[in-house]
Amino acid sequence: MNIFLKTYQAQTNTYTNPKMKDRKTLYATYRKRVETILESFTDGFFEVNNSWTVTYWNRTAEELLKIPKDTIIGKNLWDVFPEAVRLKFYTEYRRAMSTQTSTRFEEYFYPKDMWFEVSVFPNGQGLSIYFKDITERKKTAEELESERKKYRDLFNQxxxxxxxxxxxxxxxxxxxxxxxxxxxxxxxxxxxxxxxxxxxxxxxxxxxxxxxxxxxxxxxxxxxxxxxxxxxxxxxxxxxxxxxxxxxxxxxxxxxxxKTTEIKAELAKQKSIEKLHEITWIQAHEVRRPLSNILGLVSLLEADHCNPENTVLIQKLMDQAKELDQVIIKTAKSTNQHLL
Incomplete structure (x- = not known):
């Protein structure tokens, strides 16, 4: 496996003890250590060589994709996952292999109804690939987006x-x-x-x-x-x-x-009320003032008993003045009731 070989070479270069001659033993030791690390990953991990043959498949990859390592190692990746050829997995893996550049992407794998976040690293003899299940994160994001859309629709409509x-x-x-x-x-x-x-x-x-x-x-x-x-x-x-x-x-x-229409109507009503108040005041003061003068004059005429003919005229004038006074009072009361 490429990652084992690279780790082994990096580590053996640091040793100068001449007694460490058994390179096969050393390689096996580091292979075991690296395998332990890879098996402890919470991410799925696998490797393919330049011919797309699977050379490593960790425990998390088995659990996520429900494929045991002994049924996939040594097989062509695209023969095991033909559905992936139409998806980003195929195009991104091939691009990383041909350009020898790492890449990261997200893709939905419909046979498993799962979303994966994938990181791809060329290693000179193939690809090392890490992937994690982000289905719940995607569902949460989709639900959030759905709620945002509902908000936008309600807001705009x-x-x-x-x-x-x-x-x-x-x-x-x-x-x-x-x-x-x-x-x-x-x-x-x-x-x-x-x-x-x-x-x-x-x-x-x-x-x-x-x-x-x-x-x-x-x-x-x-x-x-x-x-x-x-x-x-x-x-x-x-x-x-x-x-x-x-x-x-x-x-x-x-x-x-x-509320412009309602408030303008209320302002107009207030203006009308003010006008009615003004009319009431005129009725109560301006009209009744000359009436009071008439009643005063009648009182003076009543004091003159010399002319008996004045008595009938005075009585008629008094009756008319009192009738006018009652009309004014009645009008004022009616206006006040309207204002209330």
């Missing part, structure tokens, strides 16, 4: 604007298609900005307070804020933030709900 930002730098880390469409920035523009750049300048101080609270709490939070679109439009939004790890970076995922 969400009809509500969503983004992820760095909790420290406040830079956008990711943004979905709905945010791009709603706010007017391209994905590249978003990723070159921080979240402060979509806020009105006059709101920065207030937003900084909210962000500090978010950073300290590390909990999901909901806030009402104002955002600026690329075209300058100002919108009112309810943002819901959740802490996440994004590619190893502490971050927050934001879902933004446009």
């Amino acid at each position: 969400n009809p509500l604007p969503q983004w992820v930002y760095d909790i420290e730098s406040l830079a956008f880390l990711d943004v979905n298609q709905s945010a791009i469409k709603s706010y007017g920035y391209s994905r590249e523009e978003f990723l070159a900005m921080s979240i402060l750049q979509i806020r009105p300048k006059e709101d920065i101080a207030e937003i900084s307070v909210i962000l500090n609270e978010v950073k300290k709490s590390g909990q999901p939070m909901t806030s009402s804020v104002r955002h600026l679109k690329k075209n300058g439009d100002l919108i009112y939004a309810e943002v819901k933030g959740t802490p996440i790890m994004f590619n190893g970076t502490p971050a927050r995922m934001i879902v933004a709900v446009d």
